[in-house]
Amino acid sequence: MTIIATDHIKFAPDTLARLGEELIPNPDQGIIELVRNSYDADAGSCTVDFSQASNSIITIKDTGDGMDLEAIQNGWFVLGHSAKADDANKPTRKDRLPVGDKGLGRLAALRMGQVAVLETRPRSQPGVLYRVTFDWSEYVDQKLVEDVDFEIEKGSTSRKPGTDITLKQVRARFGRRELDRLARNILLLSDPFGSSTGFKAKLVAPGFKDLEAKVRHGYFPDAQYRLEASLSKEGLATARLLDWRGRITHRANHSDIAGKEGASPYRAVAADLNLWGFLLSGESFSTRKSSVTEVKDWLSVVGGVHLYYRKLRVPPYGDHGHDWLEMNLARSRSPEERPSTNNSIGRVVVEDPQHFLTQKTDRIGFIETEQFHELRRFAMDALEWMARERLRDAEVRRERDRIQAPKTVAKAVEKLDQAVKDIPNKYRAPLSEAIRKLEKAAQREAKVLREDLQLYRSLATAGTTAAVFAHEAGKPIFRIGVLVSLIKKRALRLLGLQYKTLEEPVDLLERSTATLRGFTAIPIYLLKRDKRKAERVNIQQVIDEVLGVFDPILQDAKISATRESADFEIYILGSIALLEAIITNFITNSVQAFNREDSTNVARKIVVTTQVSGKWVLINFSDNGPGIKDIKLNELWLPGRTTIAGGTGFGLTIVRDVVTDLGGTVSAIAHGELGGAEFIVKLPLIGE
Numbered sequence: 043m044t045i046i047a048t049d050h051i052k053f054a055p056d057t058l059a060r061l062g063e064e065l066i067p068n069p070d071q072g073i074i075e076l077v078r079n080s081y082d083a084d085a086g087s088c089t090v091d092f093s094q095a096s097n098s099i100i101t102i103k104d105t106g107d108g109m110d111l112e113a114i115q116n117g118w119f120v121l122g123h124s125a126k127a128d129d130a131n132k133p134t135r136k137d138r139l140p141v142g143d144k145g146l147g148r149l150a151a152l153r154m155g156q157v158a159v160l161e162t163r164p165r166s167q168p169g170v171l172y173r174v175t176f177d178w179s180e181y182v183d184q185k186l187v188e189d190v191d192f193e194i195e196k197g198s199t200s201r202k203p204g205t206d207i208t209l210k211q212v213r214a215r216f217g218r219r220e221l222d223r224l225a226r227n228i229l230l231l232s233d234p235f236g237s238s239t240g241f242k243a244k245l246v247a248p249g250f251k252d253l254e255a256k257v258r259h260g261y262f263p264d265a266q267y268r269l270e271a272s273l274s275k276e277g278l279a280t281a282r283l284l285d286w287r288g289r290i291t292h293r294a295n296h297s298d299i300a301g302k303e304g305a306s307p308y309r310a311v312a313a314d315l316n317l318w319g320f321l322l323s324g325e326s327f328s329t330r331k332s333s334v335t336e337v338k339d340w341l342s343v344v345g346g347v348h349l350y351y352r353k354l355r356v357p358p359y360g361d362h363g364h365d366w367l368e369m370n371l372a373r374s375r376s377p378e379e380r381p382s383t384n385n386s387i388g389r390v391v392v393e394d395p396q397h398f399l400t401q402k403t404d405r406i407g408f409i410e411t412e413q414f415h416e417l418r419r420f421a422m423d424a425l426e427w428m429a430r431e432r433l434r435d436a437e438v439r440r441e442r443d444r445i446q447a448p449k450t451v452a453k454a455v456e457k458l459d460q461a462v463k464d465i466p467n468k469y470r471a472p473l474s475e476a477i478r479k480l481e482k483a484a485q486r487e488a489k490v491l492r493e494d495l496q497l498y499r500s501l502a503t504a505g506t507t508a509a510v511f512a513h514e515a516g517k518p519i520f521r522i523g524v525l526v527s528l529i530k531k532r533a534l535r536l537l538g539l540q541y542k543t544l545e546e547p548v549d550l551l552e553r554s555t556a557t558l559r560g561f562t563a564i565p566i567y568l569l570k571r572d573k574r575k576a577e578r579v580n581i582q583q584v585i586d587e588v589l590g591v592f593d594p595i596l597q598d599a600k601i602s603a604t605r606e607s608a609d610f611e612i613y614i615l616g617s618i619a620l621l622e623a624i625i626t627n628f629i630t631n632s633v634q635a636f637n638r639e640d641s642t643n644v645a646r647k648i649v650v651t652t653q654v655s656g657k658w659v660l661i662n663f664s665d666n667g668p669g670i671k672d673i674k675l676n677e678l679w680l681p682g683r684t685t686i687a688g689g690t691g692f693g694l695t696i697v698r699d700v701v702t703d704l705g706g707t708v709s710a711i712a713h714g715e716l717g718g719a720e721f722i723v724k725l726p727l728i729g730e
Contacts, residue, residue, distance in 0.1 A: 072151030277307025
């Protein structure tokens with residue numbers, strides 16, 4: 043063979059779009075890339091100016107080292123490879139480890155405008171200015187990228203070293219939402235935790251100063267507790283937990299954090315984890331200078347655990363909705379003494395001088411190698427250790443209070459008796475009698491509470507046990523559903539028209555599987571932790587959600603359930619869990635009533651009506667079943683009283699207690715408007 047020519051791979055101009063704006067679709071991420079470049083250039087500050095955005099002009103200015111001709115030609119003009127990548131482990135003049143990489147984010151930012159102008163003043167050449175103008179319209183009629191030449195101009199300047207980038211005729215729209223997201227990213231970029239990076243990025247845009255003031259203020263001294271954990275370069279973890287006074291309450295070695303003796307080292311880069319947890323209640327802030335509202339507003343911007351790589355934050359870790367350490371999931375499973383993304387702020391700091399971690403091409407996160415997974419596991423294990431220690435402390439406090447309570451009461455009674463002895467005789471007898479009556483009333487109340495506690499502990503045990511079995515039952519039920527679907531497809535293919543002989547039993551299997559899935563979903567749904575917090579509760583929304591969960595069961599029982607309500611939202615003060623307890627028990631009662639032998643209705647109905655009456659909301663729950671029989675209405679609410687075979691007799695007792703706790707009343711009608719049982723719950727309203 044004879045070599046007749048040589049050539050090289052060529053790129054069409056459309057490739058720029060693929061590598062630029064299509065690879066990094068969010069325009070604010072391109073801006074952040076230019077700010078990161080400023081950090082790598084040893085800038086002390088970088089300003090992103092949106093003051094002329096209405097004229098489609100955005101400028102990014104920094105006080106870094108600038109670029110000389112060689113850096114422009116061999117750095118800025120080379121895509122897919124950064125000169126900084128060759129020196130990724132070599133500190134800069136200001137002892138910074140470079141965070142830049144392939145230059146694709148820079149391309150995405152430059153292409154935001156129809157025209158981009160680079161002006162740079164290299165520190166190595168005082169008084170020199172280089173300018174390059176990128177006019178992307180020049181590529182429109184070109185076949186190849188390399189067919190377009192850029193002119194590099196050289197001039198003189200009296201300005202200090204640095205780089206200015208001006209984007210003109212910007213196509214991307216930066217509305218309020220985009221600017222807020224950009225502002226948050228800029229503020230969090232260089233660490234708002236009080237440590238100095240020698241670098242500050244700022245945004246010139248409407249509302250930024252207010253947001254900056256909120257972030258920069260910092261409420262770290264108001265934290266209830268603080269976790270400090272470290273991972274050495276050998277992969278060994280240590281941690282300590284501090285209280286709000288800054289006193290160390292617990293320490294952990296590697297085995298404590300990993301959860302077992304002789305645990306292997308984490309196969310990850312060295313890292314530090316810091317987390318500040320807040321108890322967002324009025325009581326905990328009663329002695330603080332700041333308020334709960336101020337801290338909540340601050341956490342709404344900076345909350346979550348952020349990841350800082352070589353001093354700069356890497357998204358999306360810590361972004362809203364990106365709970366990369368699964369804090370909220372852990373809290374929902376075991377809520378006590380655990381932080382969430384809403385009540386804590388934290389950071390994982392990684393230097394990685396050996397460049398083991400690699401960011402994705404779009405710079406949104408890291409490639410999830412073993413090193414990254416092990417880093418994440420260390421952070422999650424440290425949080426789990428902290429939760430265990432805080433839970434143990436809480437149990438110790440509860441046990442101490444339980445033991446101390448009778449002694450405290452006895453001392454109070456003794457002190458009261460002594461005080462009675464010191465008053466004149468004519469007042470002593472009636473006062474002593476009043477005190478004795480109070481003691482007897484308190485003892486009766488304590489007895490009732492102990493009985494209630496025993497009842498509800500038993501019910502809680504039954505509920506949690508049901509949830510566990512429901513979760514486990516979900517697996518074989520899912521497999522049954524898959525197998526039924528497979529049998530149906532194969533039978534149709536093999537039997538053809540003869541499949542009709544199997545159609546009815548197969549359809550019944552499908553419906554039964556869906557019903558079983560509905561049964562398994564209910565206990566897990568009702569026991570979700572976040573529903574038990576006190577808040578404003580939207581009644582119609584909760585009723586709709588409960589009816590939705592019960593829908594497969596109601597369909598299988600051929601029961602039609604509807605809600606009738608006002609066309610405006612109705613709120614009560616309580617918790618979702620309490621309202622769900624009311625609705626769930628009423629639905630369960632109706633389903634059981636329809637299954638009684640004396641239930642003859644073909645078109646089974648359940649109707650839930652809500653209406654406002656003055657300062658109250660009335661929830662009317664009725665059905666067209668056989669109604670209430672063989673029991674007096676005032677005995678319905680007694681524990682264990684039931685007329686339904688297999689019933690527990692606790693459902694309406696729970697309803698009565700819940701309604702009482704919510705400050706309302708509940709009554710029953712044996713045969714209501716639909717013919718069956720009817721219950722009317724009356725609860726106090728709260729405003730919007």
